[in-house]
Amino acid sequence: MTNTVITQPFLGFGLGLRTQHFEHVLTQQPEVDWFEVISENFMVGGGKPRYYLEAIGERYPLVMHGVSLSIGSTDPLDMDYLKALKQLANQVQPRWISDHICWTSIHGINSHDLLPLPYTEETVRHVAARVRQVQDFLGRRILLENVSSYLSYKDSSMDEWQFLNAVAEEADCLILFDVNNIYVSARNHGFEPLDYIRQMDPRRVQQIHLAGHSDYGDYVIDTHDSPICDPVWDLYSAALTHLGPVSSMIERDANIPEFSVLEQELAMARTLALQTLPQLAADHGKHHSAGLPGQDAKRMGSL
Amino acid sequence: MSKDQQQADKGRLHQLQQDFMAYLLQGEPGPALADRLKRQIRDQGGISLDTRIGIYANAYRVRLTEVLETDHPNLALYLGDDLWNTLTSAFIQARPSQFRSLRDFGDALPDFLRQHPQFNQDPILADIAAFERRLLNAFDAPEQPRAAFEQLQGLAPALWPGCRLRFHPSVQLFKCHSNAVESWQALKQGQAPAAADYSAQRAWLLWRGESRLTEFISLAPYQLALLEGFLAGEDFATQCAAMLAYVDADQAPVTVLQSLQAWFSMGLIARLDPGRQG
Numbered sequence: 343m344t345n346t347v348i349t350q351p352f353l354g355f356g357l358g359l360r361t362q363h364f365e366h367v368l369t370q371q372p373e374v375d376w377f378e379v380i381s382e383n384f385m386v387g388g389g390k391p392r393y394y395l396e397a398i399g400e401r402y403p404l405v406m407h408g409v410s411l412s413i414g415s416t417d418p419l420d421m422d423y424l425k426a427l428k429q430l431a432n433q434v435q436p437r438w439i440s441d442h443i444c445w446t447s448i449h450g451i452n453s454h455d456l457l458p459l460p461y462t463e464e465t466v467r468h469v470a471a472r473v474r475q476v477q478d479f480l481g482r483r484i485l486l487e488n489v490s491s492y493l494s495y496k497d498s499s500m501d502e503w504q505f506l507n508a509v510a511e512e513a514d515c516l517i518l519f520d521v522n523n524i525y526v527s528a529r530n531h532g533f534e535p536l537d538y539i540r541q542m543d544p545r546r547v548q549q550i551h552l553a554g555h556s557d558y559g560d561y562v563i564d565t566h567d568s569p570i571c572d573p574v575w576d577l578y579s580a581a582l583t584h585l586g587p588v589s590s591m592i593e594r595d596a597n598i599p600e601f602s603v604l605e606q607e608l609a610m611a612r613t614l615a616l617q618t619l620p621q622l623a624a625d626h627g628k629h630h631s632a633g634l635p636g637q638d639a640k641r642m643g644s645l
Numbered sequence: 646m647s648k649d650q651q652q653a654d655k656g657r658l659h660q661l662q663q664d665f666m667a668y669l670l671q672g673e674p675g676p677a678l679a680d681r682l683k684r685q686i687r688d689q690g691g692i693s694l695d696t697r698i699g700i701y702a703n704a705y706r707v708r709l710t711e712v713l714e715t716d717h718p719n720l721a722l723y724l725g726d727d728l729w730n731t732l733t734s735a736f737i738q739a740r741p742s743q744f745r746s747l748r749d750f751g752d753a754l755p756d757f758l759r760q761h762p763q764f765n766q767d768p769i770l771a772d773i774a775a776f777e778r779r780l781l782n783a784f785d786a787p788e789q790p791r792a793a794f795e796q797l798q799g800l801a802p803a804l805w806p807g808c809r810l811r812f813h814p815s816v817q818l819f820k821c822h823s824n825a826v827e828s829w830q831a832l833k834q835g836q837a838p839a840a841a842d843y844s845a846q847r848a849w850l851l852w853r854g855e856s857r858l859t860e861f862i863s864l865a866p867y868q869l870a871l872l873e874g875f876l877a878g879e880d881f882a883t884q885c886a887a888m889l890a891y892v893d894a895d896q897a898p899v900t901v902l903q904s905l906q907a908w909f910s911m912g913l914i915a916r917l918d919p920g921r922q923g
């Protein structure tokens with residue numbers, strides 16, 4: 343392992359681009375540094391989705407986030423999917439492409455869910471080999487995201503963070519670090535989320551996800567349908583302390599509110615990041631005399 | 646590690662994934678499968694193994710049901726909660742997704758309704774589902790520039806008879822023998838639909854206009870014949886001749902021309918293929 347930083351420059355603070363906000367984003371051009379789009383939603387010939395994607399992509403940096411790579415499946419890699427992904431990437435020119443460290447399909451049947459893997463040396467080898475194949479095909483490193491989970495396997499011989507780091511190292515890929523998923527899984531499995539965060543390899547974490555969840559008392563489900571809760575904000579601060587500046591964004595997939603509500607949450611992320619990372623605050627101060635960053639955050643993101 | 650060991654490990658992972666997926670697909674898995682899967686799951690205390698797996702099984706069904714509800718809102722209203730639940734449960738059970746995107750999951754719903762012994766008693770149901778699929782197809786069909794009527798006007802008169810049309814990819818015809826679209830419209834406007842009516846064939850044209858709105862209009866028999874001919878690649882002269890079944894000989898070219906003018910203004914035409922000069 344070397345200490346070379348391999349991640350791309352800090353993009354700032356972004357949001358998941360959702361259909362309900364297409365028109366607002368295009369006409370109002372809100373002060374959001376970048377947007378993440380769900381790759382599969384745009385693997386269509388055209389129409390409104392592609393129109394907005396292209397128009398918004400002319401104004402904002404985009405990253406592509408997939409849900410059907412099924413990197414942990416024992417099915418062969420779906421080359422048709424990868425071709426469609428590559429074609430979309432050629433058109434969108436995203437800053438990066440991500441998916442999840444999980445499996446979603448077997449025998450060609452797609453569960454459309456992010457199903458957990460056993461955390462073993464064998465699975466590390468299996469997943470890493472497939473990631474290398476994907477990266478060779480796409481001609482770029484991909485990011486893999488830790489998923490929320492509700493069960494773990496007797497076969498698992500390592501913690502999730504060890505598994506994630508091991509795959510990233512063996513495949514030479516990057517990590518999309520979902521802080522909410524760590525909170526959800528920590529509650530469901532009874533581990534200490536700060537242990538997870540402190541074990542992450544900062545060289546490989548290129549993006550952070552933030553989101554809300556549903557708390558049922560005995561367990562927590564990753565629903566992306568509510569505001570980010572205080573314990574997740576605390577973990578976000580802890581993650582930035584450990585990782586340094588990482589491009590961060592908020593996902594909301596259900597109960598999608600007015601765009602301004604998400605902007606307020608994003609302002610919270612900015613404020614916390616600026617409080618946590620003095621160097622980010624220093625950069626920020628060069629461009630701002632007061633208030634929260636807007637255009638200047640974009641400039642900051644491109645530094 | 647030997648190759649044999651690697652194969653065995655992969656086989657173990659494969660078996661686990663197979664069992665897990667079978668559990669999700671079966672809805673009410675038998676005890677043998679449930680036991681086999683549970684034997685592989687760690688008992689961590691807190692919630693039970695059944696609850697842990699149940700979270701995934703429930704999410705699988707909820708997600709797919711929500712997609713069908715989103716794509717078929719007025720079919721759901723037409724059926725009412727109980728029948729809609731029966732339909733979605735049966736469809737999810739019978740047609741697991743082989744798609745990368747949930748956008749395509751309901752593609753087989755119209756056929757499923759036509760074949761299902763309970764639902765095929767009411768053909769209007771499959772018609773409403775098929776119409777809603779057509780709306781989705783028009784929504785995200787590929788984009789193409791549209792041609793203007795002036796292009797046709799600028800064409801040398803000698804080229805008109807052999808002129809053919811290339812339509813925008815969003816253009817679709819929908820034919821049915823029920824009042825499915827009228828019922829769909831009533832439900833969309835919050836009104837109760839009329840009783841199912843199978844007395845006549847209806848035809849509809851769907852397309853996505855230049856403003857990116859999905860639109861549809863009903864077609865008179867002559868309009869349907871005209872569109873079907875041009876969509877099949879027939880030329881202007883052939884379609885004028887086809888209009889003789891509907892209008893007088895002197896009216897046929899005018900009928901075709903007026904229709905074409907409307908189609909251009911609606912954004913239906915992507916391109917003209919001029920015929921060869923005789």
